[in-house]
Amino acid sequence: MHKKYFIVITILVLAVVITGVIFYRTHISKGHTLMPPIHTNVSDTYARFVNQGIHFEIATTTTELERGLSGRKVIPNNYAMLFVFQQAGRYGFWMKNMLTPIDILWLSDNGTIIGIDNSVQPNTYPHIFYPPVSVRYVLETRPGFSAGRSWRVGSVIALPLPYGKNFSK
Secondary structure, three states: OHHHHHHHHHHHHHHHHHHHHHHHHHOHHHOOOOOOOOOOOOOOOOEEEEEOOEEEEEEOOHHHHHHOOOOOOOOOOOEEEEEEEEEEEOOOEOOOOOOOOEEEEEEOOOOEEEEEEEEEOHHHOOOOEOOOOOEEEEEEEOOOHHHHOOOOOOOEOOOOOOOOOOOOO
């Protein structure tokens, strides 16, 4: 009787292990994650990275840079969209089609915060927000995120690779 249970349990354990291996080889090893996408109504062309507990969504194409976080009802905790421009400039940001307030952080090439616009409200559109100086990187987060992390002008943010690879401490 015990031998029968042992055989059944062994078969079940083997089935679970084999299923796990197949799942790993077809999903995880190819860069897929177990968590659902953290964006809504946005194409899958955005790259996603996790660095220091922050989920970074990277916007680099013209369409991604123009759309940003617009149309989203909720911005998750520990989430930020990093805008990466080809060259430094005084890029304007507005709240067109935004459904929730955001913090806008203007970053230097080494990840230092050079300006913060806190809790920018959707009703500020068509006002355009500009960085204090030319920048290549802009970070948008949920309102209060930068204050919650004690980020202020002069703080350095560790950006995900490849954008943060040349940043020194």
